[in-house]
Amino acid sequence: MLAAVALLAGCTIAPPRTDDPLEKFNRKMYGFNDALDRAVIRPVAVGYRKVTNPPVRRSIGDFFTNIRMPITIGNDLLQARPIHALRNTGRMLINLTVGIGGFFDPATKMGLPLENTDFGVTLARWGLPEGDYLVLPFFGPSTVRDMWRIPVDGYFFNPLSRYARHHDFKAGQYYLPELIYLISERSRAMDAEDFLKSAYDPYVFMRDAYRQRRLYLIYDGNPPANVIEKLQGLDENGYDPEQLLDEQRQWEKQHQGENPATAPPAY
Template structure:
């Protein structure tokens, strides 16, 4: 069964590599419009309600019963376990240096680091690095397409949504869930715990939304900017960043006026409450 899995992976890799050779390596320009905004806002509202009702309380409970050291060890384990996703995408992106770097991290942390619980690779000057199939598609030149918010998953795009099934194909957590059939679907527990660790880390950044006039716009643009940094290895060209900011087809002054009006209104409300 394991050999069949490896054969399927190799076949998928060869097919993807063929597409790469045909598509070239020109990175497609980002989209700064939002044609699916109506749908996205509804899903964003649903996700926000689900987060407040269930997901965040579970993540907060996880933080309460664990120490920072324990959470770091758990995060190390999951980062290492999912490293095959990065290595495969490094190969598909024809980035041999990155592939060797991440293979070295994976081998060292899987052995000396006790199955990834610790991170000796960073001390050996092999710092964390990750990528995914969405970045691979961008480097192949596939356009980003419209921004998209998925129920219970969160921000994505017409291009990035394709990474979900492809990356899961190379994800050991998915392999474990598919190869086991435990009572009460316990085979899904590692994947659920991984998602809880991600949400728990996000609690520290929640203050960024305080005072934001339109959290959805902040949420959308923050995702797009982060993806640009992923695609350009942390240094996107200035012209690409300008295009993402939409200075050509977005009324930035209007947005600033709305934000200032919102802050003024909030300030007036606070003053009235004090009186």
């Protein structure tokens, strides 16, 4: 770990890309994930919300947020950010003790706000290019670079995964915490569903929202203006926002009544 930290001391941040060459495949995977969500995952999340109240859901969410803090702490070290690692370790310990096992979040009130990072951000801070935008079955939005956070964070840093992996039970009950975590996260996402429903193309909305969120994670919430312009395509020759808006309106007229998740936009 210390050797990796030394190697990362001089790392640079890779700029994002704006193209989507895998769009045809991505839209199919988006449609698959959306169908799976509507058929199985969302109904379970709806049932979860019916049998719990907001304080209970908040406590469960706080517990899982805290128990997964080793993911952030481990990647803080890989990113050569020892101060962040110490601060997040302190936050985790405070919530485990004063916060009664992590079901409450006194650390935030004590001036230790939640910080999230992962192995995808670590690779970006190494300077590894983002690669193509990629929608993974079951996992959702990602990139060629970010997809590595799933096995690395899950195998090395996620306590829930490590606990389940090192225990054996006939009916697989040790995977129950991971399942509850996923249901809790899906329940929290229901509050943002109206934004997705109002989008003329949910696939594009999700893609751009994901890219923007990752960009702000990489730059600690303050990405340079030129990087934002590159993400939005403003740096491309011949960029005309009025033309783009006109193409969007034409696409909407041509595809009225279609499912925008599976129909590619005009641009």
